[in-house]
Amino acid sequence: MFKLTLSNFKLGFVLTMLLLTGGCATSVERMDAGQVKDLSGAWNDTDSQQVSEEMIRDVLSRGWMAEFMNNKNRQPALIVGEVRNLSHEHINVNTFVADMERALINAGKVKFVASSTERNEIRTERKDMDLNASEATRKEMGQEQGADFMLKGTINTIIDASGRTQVRFYQVDLTLISLVDNNKVWIGQKKIKKLVERSKLRF
Amino acid sequence: MTIERALATRQYDAALQSIERQSNQKNQRVLYLLNKGMILRMKRDFTGSNLALEAAKQEINRLYATSIRENTLSFVVNDSTVSYTGDEYEQVLLHFYMALNFLELGKPDAARVEALQVDIKLRELDENSSSQQFGEHALSRYLTAMIYEDSSEWSDAMIAYRKAYEEYKKTAATPVPNLLKQDLLRLTQRLGLRDEQAKYQTEFGITPEKISTIPPEELPKKSVHESKEHEPLAIPRNGELVFFLHNGLAPIKREKAVSLLDPSSGKIVRIALPYYQARLNLVHAARISVMEQQPIPNILLPDSINPDLIKPGLVKPNTSTTNTITTEQMENVAAVAEHTLNARMPAITARTLARAVAKVHLQNTVTKPSGKDNDAMVRLIGGVAMQIASIATERADTRSWLTLPSNIQLARLPLSPGHYSVKIELLAAGGQIVDTREYADVVVAPARKTYLTEHWVAVQPAVVPTTTSPPVTLFESSRQKSAAQPTSALPSNTNQTVGRK
Numbered sequence: 001m002f003k004l005t006l007s008n009f010k011l012g013f014v015l016t017m018l019l020l021t022g023g024c025a026t027s028v029e030r031m032d033a034g035q036v037k038d039l040s041g042a043w044n045d046t047d048s049q050q051v052s053e054e055m056i057r058d059v060l061s062r063g064w065m066a067e068f069m070n071n072k073n074r075q076p077a078l079i080v081g082e083v084r085n086l087s088h089e090h091i092n093v094n095t096f097v098a099d100m101e102r103a104l105i106n107a108g109k110v111k112f113v114a115s116s117t118e119r120n121e122i123r124t125e126r127k128d129m130d131l132n133a134s135e136a137t138r139k140e141m142g143q144e145q146g147a148d149f150m151l152k153g154t155i156n157t158i159i160d161a162s163g164r165t166q167v168r169f170y171q172v173d174l175t176l177i178s179l180v181d182n183n184k185v186w187i188g189q190k191k192i193k194k195l196v197e198r199s200k201l202r203f
Numbered sequence: 204m205t206i207e208r209a210l211a212t213r214q215y216d217a218a219l220q221s222i223e224r225q226s227n228q229k230n231q232r233v234l235y236l237l238n239k240g241m242i243l244r245m246k247r248d249f250t251g252s253n254l255a256l257e258a259a260k261q262e263i264n265r266l267y268a269t270s271i272r273e274n275t276l277s278f279v280v281n282d283s284t285v286s287y288t289g290d291e292y293e294q295v296l297l298h299f300y301m302a303l304n305f306l307e308l309g310k311p312d313a314a315r316v317e318a319l320q321v322d323i324k325l326r327e328l329d330e331n332s333s334s335q336q337f338g339e340h341a342l343s344r345y346l347t348a349m350i351y352e353d354s355s356e357w358s359d360a361m362i363a364y365r366k367a368y369e370e371y372k373k374t375a376a377t378p379v380p381n382l383l384k385q386d387l388l389r390l391t392q393r394l395g396l397r398d399e400q401a402k403y404q405t406e407f408g409i410t411p412e413k414i415s416t417i418p419p420e421e422l423p424k425k426s427v428h429e430s431k432e433h434e435p436l437a438i439p440r441n442g443e444l445v446f447f448l449h450n451g452l453a454p455i456k457r458e459k460a461v462s463l464l465d466p467s468s469g470k471i472v473r474i475a476l477p478y479y480q481a482r483l484n485l486v487h488a489a490r491i492s493v494m495e496q497q498p499i500p501n502i503l504l505p506d507s508i509n510p511d512l513i514k515p516g517l518v519k520p521n522t523s524t525t526n527t528i529t530t531e532q533m534e535n536v537a538a539v540a541e542h543t544l545n546a547r548m549p550a551i552t553a554r555t556l557a558r559a560v561a562k563v564h565l566q567n568t569v570t571k572p573s574g575k576d577n578d579a580m581v582r583l584i585g586g587v588a589m590q591i592a593s594i595a596t597e598r599a600d601t602r603s604w605l606t607l608p609s610n611i612q613l614a615r616l617p618l619s620p621g622h623y624s625v626k627i628e629l630l631a632a633g634g635q636i637v638d639t640r641e642y643a644d645v646v647v648a649p650a651r652k653t654y655l656t657e658h659w660v661a662v663q664p665a666v667v668p669t670t671t672s673p674p675v676t677l678f679e680s681s682r683q684k685s686a687a688q689p690t691s692a693l694p695s696n697t698n699q700t701v702g703r704k
Contacts, residue, residue, distance in 0.1 A: 084312055088323055089316060090313060198267055202269070202270050202271070
């Protein structure tokens with residue numbers, strides 16, 4: 001028969017302490033990149049992936065590309081402009097922009113030219129080639145391909161909060177603007193809504 | 204070396220080292236990160252500062268939920284066992300400083316993110332009706348307005364300026380700054396809010412002729428964009444230098460303790476309450492002198508201004524365009540800190556008294572003879588140990604963000620785009636120059652605000668080391684008797700509360 005003796009009590013105490021301290025060791029669990037795991041409710045990888053999926057699907061299915069091909073008889077060249085973060089969080093926009101670039105290039109539908117931040121390094125290298133590279137391998141200046149469209153965008157948020165509950169609404173807008181005449185040929189949009197409840201008590 | 208001394212002598216690495224000691228105290232992690240962020244920004248390491256402040260923000264978020272363990276502990280030990288999450292004004296200033304860091308790094312969009320977070324935070328605080336309102340968030344509102352205005356979001360800027368104005372009206376510590384008055388008039392004009400503009404004109408006593416984005420004496424003599432049809436109220440294409448002076452150090456929390464004899468039980472009860480003590484500050488305001496380093500490129504000069512300047516050989520650095528402006532106080536952090544503590548004093552006192560009662564009760568249970576033949580000696584020793592423990596653990600919660608300035612001042616100077624050398628003269632109350640700082644090359648971009656900040660800390664007078672002997676008498680044992688300049692309001696307040704008991 002089990003009796004709550006002192007030794008039993010001690011044993012229980014030790015076990016409880018072990019249980020409590022058990023959480024202290026660092027644990028690592030590998031996750032699939034597509035798996036959804038929301039921790040704080042802030043913008044995370046899942047949001048970024050959802051945005052890029054939606055945008056890629058949309059940009060490839062619209063008519064602007066076919067129209068350009070008909071008129072010019074070549075693939076359109078795109079340049080990545082600024083995606084302004086007008087939200088209330090520090091959001092890294094590079095992830096879904098890079099996703100889009102990759103998907104579009106791999107689909108063989110468009111070309112991307114280096115953006116204004118990327119090309120400075122390329123130009124420096126070309127200048128350096130002028131001095132140091134052999135005649136046969138030297139790349140000339142002034143041969144860059146000009147872009148036809150610029151990809152620009154914004155991220156906006158609307159927050160509604162009451163007490164511990166918060167509704168976060170993110171809206172990502174991406175636009176392709178023609179560099180010839182400032183026409184907007186495509187606008188993609190992704191809306192994400194989250195309900196975040198903060199806990200009231202902790203240990 | 205104390206942190207204060209290291210900061211006054213601008214040895215920021217030494218200051219960082221001395222706060223490292225706090226880094227592994229779990230319930231003071233926020234405090235450590237706040238101080239670290241502040242010292243790093245004094246060192247002009249704005250990226251590092253933002254990392255520390257962002258970490259502090261995450262930690263505050265994590266600590267949002269009330270800890271059962273810590274609060275139980277605080278009831279038996281003292282208030283300092285609860286993890287420090289910062290007072291509300293400190294949490295808002297955290298966003299304020301992150302925004303300033305981003306602005307000084309030239310990242311206005313990232314600063315705008317912080318501005319939105321200030322909005323959300325203030326909305327959350329507004330909803331809490333318990334939170335005290337004494338205009339403590341006026342400057343944060345004002346900075347968000349400047350950020351919105353800089354991104355050409357006029358209506359958002361107008362709303363923020365309006366809210367800043369409402370906040371300033373709530374407090375007597377800082378009068379409504381003249382800068383804000385001009386901003387309100389300028390934006391109402393821009394947005395066509397005639398009625399509101401008329402209202403502000405009568406409130407401020409500023410006649411329409413006096414409204415100008417650029418006061419005449421500060422108008423750059425060879426401004427690029429001054430055309431004949433220039434309206435006095437138009438938003439200038441000029442750049443603007445925005446200078447923040449973070450002046451001195453915020454007051455420091457000290458402890459005032461009394462030990463009383465509880466006549467019913469014969470036990471000694473110690474009651475310790477916090478109060479604020481001001482820290483020495485010599486600087487009253489700052490005078491900024493701005494001198495252009497290079498002439499404006501010729502292409503930008505309209506022909507009409509000065510034909511001599513068009514000829515390249517004759518272009519000389521024009522030393523006559525020195526602009527001078529004096530800062531204006533925008534926020535009195537010291538007053539806000541004291542107000543906040545005053546507002547929380549009833550709650551702190553109630554908790555302290557409840558704890559005193561609990562501790563006496565605990566001692567009684569130990570010393571009470573139980574039915575069994577317990578050794579009287581054990582009870583006596585246990586009782587004495589309990590008593591010493593309860594007295595020794597009774598400490599006031601004296602934690603606060605110590606590297607905050609005592610007050611924050613601002614000067615805005617419209618400048619034509621170009622390179623400038625900036626001299627900052629720190630002035631005492633009588634107008635004598637206490638110290639000067641110089642920045643050799645400040646680049647003012649066209650149609651944008653360029654931010655520059657300076658944190659000035661005075662060398663503090665040496666404080667006689669404090670004694671912490673456990674009080675066993677009925678007399679007051681103020682641990683900080685020797686320290687200089689106790690603030691007037693709070694010690695008397697604590698006395699009253701104790702007296703009431």
